[in-house]
Structures are given as C-alpha cells and as structure tokens.
Amino acid sequence: MATETQAQTTEDINDAITQASADSELLQLVSFEVGDEEYAVPILSVQEINRMMQITRVPQSPPFVEGVINLRGKIIPVIDLRKRFGLAKLENSDNVRIIVVEIASRVIGFTVDSVNEVLRINANIVEPAPAMVSGQDTDYVQGVGKLDDRLLILLNLEKLFTSDEIAEIEQTSNAA
Amino acid sequence: MDPSLLQDFLTESGELIEQLDADLVSLEAADSPEDAQELCNGCFRALHTIKGAASFLGLTAVTTFAHAAEDTLNKLRKGEIDITQEVMDALLQSADVVKGMIDQLSAGEEAQDGPQKLIDTLHTLAESDDASAEPDANPATPTQEASDADDASKPGTPLNLGPQKLDLLEFMVADLKDASKNIGEAVEGLANDATLEESATYLVEVCDEMEKTAEFFELDELTSLIKVLHAVAGKLNDASRETIEEISIRIKAAKILIDQQADALTDLRALSWPLDTFCSRLTKLAEDGSIDSEVKGQHNGDIQTVLVLDSVIEEQAASESSSQSEDTPQPSTETSNTPTDAAQDKQTESTPDSKNTEKTEKDKSGSSTPAKPIAEQTIRVEVSRLESLLNLVGQLVLNKNRVLALTRNIKDQPIPPEMAEDFSDAAGDLDHLMSELQVSVMRTRMQALAKLFDRYPRVIRDMARMTDKKINLEIVGKDTEVDKSVLEQLADPLVHILRNSSDHGIEKSEDRKKVGKDETGTIRIEAEHQGSHVRVAISDDGNGLDRKVLGQKAIEKGLTTPDQLEQLSDGDVFRFIFAAGFSTAKQVSDLSGRGVGMDVVRTNINKLNGTINIISKKGEGTTIEILIPLTVAIMPAMVVGVGDHVYSIPLQSIIEIVRPEPEEVKSVSGHPVMRLRDMVLPLVDMRKRLGEPPVDNGGRFAVVIAVGGQRVGLCVDRLVGQQEIVIKPLDDSFTQGGPFSGATIQEDGEVCLILDVVELTRNSTPTINDETKLAA
Numbered sequence: 004m005a006t007e008t009q010a011q012t013t014e015d016i017n018d019a020i021t022q023a024s025a026d027s028e029l030l031q032l033v034s035f036e037v038g039d040e041e042y043a044v045p046i047l048s049v050q051e052i053n054r055m056m057q058i059t060r061v062p063q064s065p066p067f068v069e070g071v072i073n074l075r076g077k078i079i080p081v082i083d084l085r086k087r088f089g090l091a092k093l094e095n096s097d098n099v100r101i102i103v104v105e106i107a108s109r110v111i112g113f114t115v116d117s118v119n120e121v122l123r124i125n126a127n128i129v130e131p132a133p134a135m136v137s138g139q140d141t142d143y144v145q146g147v148g149k150l151d152d153r154l155l156i157l158l159n160l161e162k163l164f165t166s167d168e169i170a171e172i173e174q175t176s177n178a179a
Numbered sequence: 180m181d182p183s184l185l186q187d188f189l190t191e192s193g194e195l196i197e198q199l200d201a202d203l204v205s206l207e208a209a210d211s212p213e214d215a216q217e218l219c220n221g222c223f224r225a226l227h228t229i230k231g232a233a234s235f236l237g238l239t240a241v242t243t244f245a246h247a248a249e250d251t252l253n254k255l256r257k258g259e260i261d262i263t264q265e266v267m268d269a270l271l272q273s274a275d276v277v278k279g280m281i282d283q284l285s286a287g288e289e290a291q292d293g294p295q296k297l298i299d300t301l302h303t304l305a306e307s308d309d310a311s312a313e314p315d316a317n318p319a320t321p322t323q324e325a326s327d328a329d330d331a332s333k334p335g336t337p338l339n340l341g342p343q344k345l346d347l348l349e350f351m352v353a354d355l356k357d358a359s360k361n362i363g364e365a366v367e368g369l370a371n372d373a374t375l376e377e378s379a380t381y382l383v384e385v386c387d388e389m390e391k392t393a394e395f396f397e398l399d400e401l402t403s404l405i406k407v408l409h410a411v412a413g414k415l416n417d418a419s420r421e422t423i424e425e426i427s428i429r430i431k432a433a434k435i436l437i438d439q440q441a442d443a444l445t446d447l448r449a450l451s452w453p454l455d456t457f458c459s460r461l462t463k464l465a466e467d468g469s470i471d472s473e474v475k476g477q478h479n480g481d482i483q484t485v486l487v488l489d490s491v492i493e494e495q496a497a498s499e500s501s502s503q504s505e506d507t508p509q510p511s512t513e514t515s516n517t518p519t520d521a522a523q524d525k526q527t528e529s530t531p532d533s534k535n536t537e538k539t540e541k542d543k544s545g546s547s548t549p550a551k552p553i554a555e556q557t558i559r560v561e562v563s564r565l566e567s568l569l570n571l572v573g574q575l576v577l578n579k580n581r582v583l584a585l586t587r588n589i590k591d592q593p594i595p596p597e598m599a600e601d602f603s604d605a606a607g608d609l610d611h612l613m614s615e616l617q618v619s620v621m622r623t624r625m626q627a628l629a630k631l632f633d634r635y636p637r638v639i640r641d642m643a644r645m646t647d648k649k650i651n652l653e654i655v656g657k658d659t660e661v662d663k664s665v666l667e668q669l670a671d672p673l674v675h676i677l678r679n680s681s682d683h684g685i686e687k688s689e690d691r692k693k694v695g696k697d698e699t700g701t702i703r704i705e706a707e708h709q710g711s712h713v714r715v716a717i718s719d720d721g722n723g724l725d726r727k728v729l730g731q732k733a734i735e736k737g738l739t740t741p742d743q744l745e746q747l748s749d750g751d752v753f754r755f756i757f758a759a760g761f762s763t764a765k766q767v768s769d770l771s772g773r774g775v776g777m778d779v780v781r782t783n784i785n786k787l788n789g790t791i792n793i794i795s796k797k798g799e800g801t802t803i804e805i806l807i808p809l810t811v812a813i814m815p816a817m818v819v820g821v822g823d824h825v826y827s828i829p830l831q832s833i834i835e836i837v838r839p840e841p842e843e844v845k846s847v848s849g850h851p852v853m854r855l856r857d858m859v860l861p862l863v864d865m866r867k868r869l870g871e872p873p874v875d876n877g878g879r880f881a882v883v884i885a886v887g888g889q890r891v892g893l894c895v896d897r898l899v900g901q902q903e904i905v906i907k908p909l910d911d912s913f914t915q916g917g918p919f920s921g922a923t924i925q926e927d928g929e930v931c932l933i934l935d936v937v938e939l940t941r942n943s944t945p946t947i948n949d950e951t952k953l954a955a
Binding site: 064070073080 | 908
C-alpha cells in the first residue's frame with residue numbers, strides 16, 4: 004500500500020490556513036475523475052490518496068460499499084464512487100485510486116477512476132449547482148467551478164456519505 | 180476556569196463520592212461505636228474535600244449543598260445526633276445529589292442547585308439539638324458581633340469576607356494549616372542532598388496550592404509572600420548548600436508567619452508585617468546566593484532572629500512572643516522541626532496516628548486535603564493513552580504474525596541454513612516477547628471488580644427498603660481483575676440481575692418464615708478467574724424460577740409452542756427471561772417488571788462474547804452464572820474459508836467440527852438440519868448467508884458453535900487454521916447488516932471479518948426467529 008500523497012502534513016495545513024487567511028476567496032482542491040466528469044473536494048478533508056489495494060468484501064452491506072481495507076491497522080470502509088453515482092464498472096483500473104477522507108470524525112475511503120491534480124481556484128468562479136440537476140439524490144453537488152476549458156463539480160462529502168443519505172439509498176435499493 | 184483543574188476535581192470527587200456512598204452504607208450497619216466513628220470521620224473527610232475543591236473552582240451549587248450535608252455529618256461525628264434511618268436516608272440522598280452534580284459537570288453542564296427540600300431536612304437534622312451543642316462547635320465561623328467585641332484584644336485588622344466565603348472559612352484555614360505543615364516537611368528534605376530535588380519539587384507544588392488559598396482570602400501580603408516562596412522553591416535545585424541553608428531558615432520563618440496568619444484568620448483577622456526586606460533577601464538568595472554581609476550567618480539557626488534581622492518583627496516583639504501566649508507558635512533553635520502548635524492541633528484533630536510520625540517519613544496523612552506523597556506509587560493515565568497503547572500492541576501482534584509467516588517461508592529459500600536458523604531464533608524470541616508485552620499491556624487495563632461490587636451494598640439496601648424485605652448481601656472475590664471494557668459492560672447487567680433477585684427472587688419476611696427459611700434473604704455475588712475466563716455468579720435463596728409459569732408466559736408471547744415447550748430443558752425455559760418484553764411480574768413497579776432489564780443483560784454479555792447460565796430450583800433459589808473472556812481485544816479464533824474469502828470464528832464458541840455427508844443433511848420446515856449423535860443440529864449454509872454462489876460439493880465442514888446452550892452448525896468450505904486475532908471494530912454504518920462482530924487483519928495484511936456467532940444462532944432456529952420478529 005504505497006501512499007502516494009500524504010496531503011495532511013502539517014506544512015500543507017499551515018499552508019492552506021495561511022492561504023485561506025490571506026485570501027479567503029481561494030479554494031484549494033483535489034480534482035479527480037469518475038466516469039466522464041471531473042470532480043473536486045477540498046484538500047483539507049483529504050487525508051491521503053492510495054493506490055488500489057486489496058479490498059475485503061463485506062457481505063450484506065449496501066451495494067456501493069466496495070468493502071473494507073486495512074489502513075495501517077485501522078479498518079475503514081471503501082465506497083465505490085462509480086456505483087454511488089450509478090455508473091457501470093470500470094474496465095481498465097490501472098489509474099484507480101482510493102481517496103481517504105475524514106468526515107465528521109469518521110474515516111472513509113472512496114475509489115475514483117483517477118486523480119488529476121491539486122489546484123487552487125477562486126471561489127467566485129464557483130456557481131451553485133443548477134436547480135435542474137440538484138434533485139433528490141444530488142444534494143451532494145455543492146457547486147460547479149468553471150475553469151478555462153473544463154467544468155469542475157465540487158462535492159459536498161458530508162452529504163455524499165452521511166448516514167441519512169445512505170439510509171435513503173438503502174431504502175430505494177431495497178425496494179428495487 | 181482551567182479545564183484541567185475541573186477534570187482533576189471531577190475525577191477525584193467521583194472517587195470520593197463512591198467511597199462516601201460505600202462508607203455511609205457500612206456506617207449504618209457498623210457494629211461497634213469505634214467502627215462507626217472511624218467511618219463517620221472518613222465520610223466527613225470525603226465530603227469536606229469535595230466541598231473544599233468545589234469552592235476553589237467556584238462551584239457554588241456543590242459547595243452550598245455539600246456544606247449542608249457536612250453540617251449534619253459533623254453532628255453525627257460528634258455524637259450529637261444518633262444514626263437513625265432518617266439521618267442515613269438524608270445523607271445517602273445527599274451523596275446522590277452531589278454525585279448528580281458531578282455528573283452534570285462532567286457532561287459540561289452547570290451543576291443544578293441541590294433540592295431545597297433535602298437541604299431543609301439536613302438543616303433540621305443538624306439543628307435538631309442545637310441547645311446541647313457545645314458553644315465552640317463551629318469555632319471557625321464566629322458571628323460578626325463576637326469578633327467585633329474582642330477587636331481590641333486581638334492582633335491584626337478585621338477581615339471582611341462575603342457570606343459565601345465566610346461559609347468556607349473553616350476549611351480554608353484548615354487548608355492553609357495543612358499547606359504550612361507540608362512546607363515544614365518539605366524544608367526538612369532540603370537539608371539532605373539526596374532528597375533535595377524531590378523536596379524542592381514538592382515545595383513548588385505546595386506553594387502552588389497555597390497561592391490559591393491566599394487569593395481566596397484576598398490577603399495581598401500573604402499572597403505575595405507565597406509567591407516569593409514559590410519562585411524561590413523553583414530555583415532551589417541550582418543553589419549551593421550554603422544558600423539552601425539560608426533559604427531553608429527563611430522558609431521556616433515564612434511558615435511561622437503563615438501559621439500565625441492562619442490562626443488569626445480563625446478570628447477573622449488579617450495580620451500584616453513589613454515583609455519587603457524579607458522578601459527581597461529571599462529572592463536575592465535564590466537568584467545568586469548572595470546576602471547582605473551584615474546579616475550573613477547572624478541568625479545561628481534561630482528563626483526568630485531571622486525575622487528580626489529581616490525586620491519583619493521588632494526585637495522586643497520577638498522575645499515577647501516567644502515567652503508569651505500559647506497562640507503564637509514558639510520556635511526553638513535546636514528542634515526546629517518540632518511542629519508548631521497550630522500544626523500540632525491540626526494533626527491531633529485529623530490524624531492522630533501521624534502525630535508522632537517522624538518527619539523524615541513524609542507519609543501521606545489522611546487529612547482533609549490529602550497531601551501528595553513525594554514519591555508516588557501510582558500515576559493517573561488517561562484511558563485514551565492506554566487505548567492507543569493497546570492498539571499499538573494489537574498491530575504489533577499482527578506484525579509478529581507476519582514475521583512468523585515469513586520465517587516459515589524463508590526455510591524453502593536458497594539461503595545458508597545458519598542464517599535461516601538465526602532468523603527463526605530471532606522470530607521465536609519476538610514471538611515470546613510479544614506475548615509478554617501483550618500480557619503486560621493487558622494488565623494495565625485491568626481493574627478489580629470491587630469497583631462495581633462496592634456499589635452494590637447501597638443498591639441492595641435501597642431495594643430492601645423499598646420492597647420492605649430483609650436482604651443480606653455477600654460479596655466474594657471482589658479483587659478479581661478484569662479488563663476495563665469488560666468492567667464497563669458488566670456494570671448494568673449485574674445491577675439488573677441484583678434487582679431481579681431482590682425484587683422477584685427473595686420473598687417477603689413473613690413468606691420466608693412460613694416456608695421455614697431464615698427471615699433474612701441472602702444474595703451472594705461470587706467472582707473468580709477460570710482459566711482465561713472470569714466467572715461471576717449471583718445467587719439468591721429466594722423462591723426460584725417456576726418452569727410452568729415461565730413456559731405459560733412464553734407461549735402467550737408466542738416465543739414457543741406447547742409442543743416445543745415439552746422438548747426444552749429447564750435451562751432453555753429459564754432462558755426465556757432474557758427475551759425483550761418478557762416479564763412475569765403482574766405489576767410494573769419502580770424497580771422492575773418492564774421486561775427490559777434481562778434483555779440488557781443478554782445484550783451486554785453477548786457483546787463481551789460471554790455466556791449466561793441459569794440454575795434454579797423452585798423454592799430454593801436461583802443462580803445466574805456469567806462467564807466472560809478476560810479481555811475482548813485479542814482472542815484465539817478458527818479461520819475458515821467460504822467461497823474465495825476467509826472469515827474468523829471465535830474459538831471459544833466452537834464446540835467441535837464435523838464433516839457431514841451430503842445425505843446426512845435433512846430439511847425440517849425449510850431449515851437444513853443434521854443428526855449429530857442424539858441431537859438434531861440446525862445448519863446454516865454460510866455460502867448462502869454470505870452471498871456466495873452455491874456449489875455442489877459434498878466435502879464441506881460443519882463448525883458446531885454454541886451460544887448459551889443453543890447449538891448451530893455453520894457449513895463452510897475450508898478450514899484454514901487457528902490464529903490469534905486482534906479484534907478491530909467494524910462500527911461504520913456502511914458495514915452494518917451482515918453477521919459480523921468485527922474484523923481482524925491477517926498475516927498478509929488483508930482484512931478478515933469475524934463472524935458474529937450470536938447473530939448467526941439467533942437467525943437459524945425457529946423459536947429464536949419468532950422472538951426477533953416479535954421484538955421488531
């Protein structure tokens with residue numbers, strides 16, 4: 004399990020804090036791809052990014068739960084973001100990464116097709132998600148960032164992984 | 180307020196209040212007046228300490244209430260009121276109230292004021308025979324008029340304190356005297372190089388505490404004096420022997436001043452001295468060891484002379500005070516370690532046994548504020564640190580497993596045999612050391628069951644009072660130690676069982692007499708180690724469980740059918756009492772009858788991987804026996820394979836492993852079963868249960884597990900082997916739902932899920948199935 008980016012080093016945090024106080028309008032994000040879209044999450048919520056590792060399946064867990072991994076002695080659940088977004092399974096998984104985040108003091112990992120870069124964007128180029136797409140199960144889209152030649156979907160991790168949301172999905176999947 | 184101070188207060192007071200509670204119950208039952216007196220003093224000290232600490236922290240609600248209770252206790256202590264049921268009820272309730280306040284504070288809330296009704300009761304009790312009270316019953320808080328009257332005859336200026344502080348005066352003075360005594364002890368230690376360092380540290384601590392006391396009195400002079408002492412104490416380690424001598428004598432002088440001040444405070448007077456020279460000389464000494472030449476060595480070791488030299492008191496006053504009244508301490512040259520009168524009074528009052536204690540002993544006296552011993556035998560450690568230590572050891576165990584696996588593999592590699600042997604030796608040592616480390620770390624988390632058991636006399640007393648029964652509680656083996664987490668999980672179940680025993684088990688006195696039993700019922704708690712398990716048994720000599728009544732109730736509740744009931748053993752029928760909502764009590768009382776308690780028992784014991792047995796004979800009593808593993812974090816397990824995956828089954832639940840032939844497996848109302856010797860064993864197809872594609876091979880194994888008498892065979896594909904596993908929680912909502920109690924990490928670093936045997940047995944047998952449906 005090679006740790007590719009130890010994002011949460013003290014320097015990085017300090018850096019981010021200084022940045023934030025110097026210019027509160029600046030967002031520091033990690034961008035990644037799932038399917039054809041590019042998504043981003045705040046860098047401070049990212050604990051680390053790992054290469055794909057052995058995931059142990061947990062029978063009878065929700066379908067989008069890929070299983071659990073051993074993160075240096077700690078067992079954390081891993082969620083397949085493709086399944087979470089209702090996409091088909093990926094064929095070529097060489098670039099797949101597990102992004103480990105801490106949300107509401109819970110550590111969760113999720114798989115993405117590939118990780119792109121760490122970038123800083125101005126908050127004023129981020130627009131709230133269009134009403135059309137912010138439907139029942141898309142609350143987790145916090146906004147859309149317009150970069151020169153691409154669109155960046157900013158995710159609200161808490162909404163994406165809170166138990167309420169999950170319970171809702173579970174219900175629908177059970178009903179189906 | 181400093182949160183760490185509050186935390187200390189909460190921890191300490193929590194312990195004190197538990198002690199208080201236990202002492203009060205013993206006090207009520209005390210046989211001899213001496214015992215009663217001893218317990219009474221203990222209670223008083225505990226309450227007093229809580230009150231004192233609370234006032235430091237400005238916790239008015241606690242202080243006020245504790246004060247009221249203390250008054251009553253004080254009367255009791257002096258024998259002015261008798262130990263009656265009424266008094267004890269009030270005092271026990273008070274202990275509960277204070278406990279409640281501490282709980283509120285722990286939860287980060289403000290402490291609520293104590294119930295006025297109880298305060299009034301306490302006041303009434305305390306004042307019940309004021310007429311006979313000695314006039315000096317409360318010498319430390321004289322009325323304002325009294326002190327006004329003899330203004331002229333006493334030294335110092337009158338002190339104006341608010342009523343709140345006036346209330347606390349008595350023990351603040353006691354604290355001051357205590358501190359002063361501790362200074363005395365510390366100074367003695369300075370004389371010896373060996374004890375210098377710890378004495379100096381101790382001195383700093385004492386000064387630290389005393390500073391707060393002085394601030395309480397709003398005495399600037401005293402405060403600044405102590406501050407100087409504080410600063411000086413911090414520098415003692417680097418000072419030369421000569422300097423230390425000079426400083427020591429001045430600290431002793433300061434101690435006398437503090438004692439005088441403490442005495443004066445009793446009369447609500449503040450003393451004042453010209454301390455400038457004294458303080459500056461002391462500071463200078465501490466800084467560079469220098470002292471004005473005219474006073475150097477002039478004192479010949481006489482403290483009074485020092486005070487004169489440093490112009491704190493005038494020469495005449497010095498001689499007067501040394502020849503005069505008893506109130507003023509009389510220092511003497513050759514025996515400077517003679518306790519001052521004030522200190523002596525203090526000692527006689529609180530610790531008669533320490534009166535003649537050699538000063539060098541520095542033992543901790545049981546005074547109102549326990550003095551910290553210089554060398555502590557125990558330290559308080561945050562639980563979270565122990566948790567992380569255990570966690571690390573857990574990871575080390577896993578790592579060790581990995582190294583051992585690698586060592587086994589290395590033998591097949593083309594390397595020199597000596598090297599392979601060395602490697603295997605090293606791995607063997609590692610294995611050995613790891614087991615020892617594991618045991619040692621486990622032991623740091625062990626706590627005696629006394630922590631739980633000591634609360635029960637109170638529980639039983641209250642139960643007996645409420646149900647109007649006579650119950651005697653016997654406790655055996657309370658020194659038995661278990662893991663902290665086990666202790667916590669056991670707390671609720673045991674109380675529920677005790678309540679059940681006293682409410683439903685033990686009969687009323689008259690009923691007992693009728694059947695020729697002793698009027699007083701007996702409940703007995705026994706604890707002992709049995710191998711790697713702890714056995715806790717609670718037995719009563721009450722009327723026992725009635726198979727008929729329980730069976731009837733079980734049928735009513737739909738837990739079983741009359742036919743099935745016939746087949747069940749007594750133990751299985753008794754087990755129905757653990758079902759949720761199952762109660763044979765005709766009426767729901769304050770105490771029990773809701774059918775919740777035993778369900779809690781079952782749930783908690785299951786969490787601990789424990790088992791419960793009920794042995795009961797109608798008319799003779801019931802014994803509930805709980806067997807739990809010593810620790811829940813690391814355990815041996817059998818690793819089995821199902822499909823492509825492996826799972827762990829706790830070894831302690833496994834009875835045997837059999838290999839059924841395909842034709843042996845039958846089906847009873849849709850459930851697969853097999854005949855194992857003379858019993859029908861329900862089977863669980865683990866492939867089906869774990870969502871693996873079904874296969875048709877006959878060579879599978881049935882792992883027979885038992886949970887509380889219930890046996891089930893788990894059909895698995897492969898047996899991998901036995902392993903020490905470290906249990907990791909699997910408490911994330913994403914991973915809930917499956918029959919797993921946790922996960923562990925294997926030798927190769929992969930995660931392996933641990934099967935929840937309780938869950939698996941619960942969903943595999945018809946009766947239990949119905950029960951879950953019913954509960955849902």
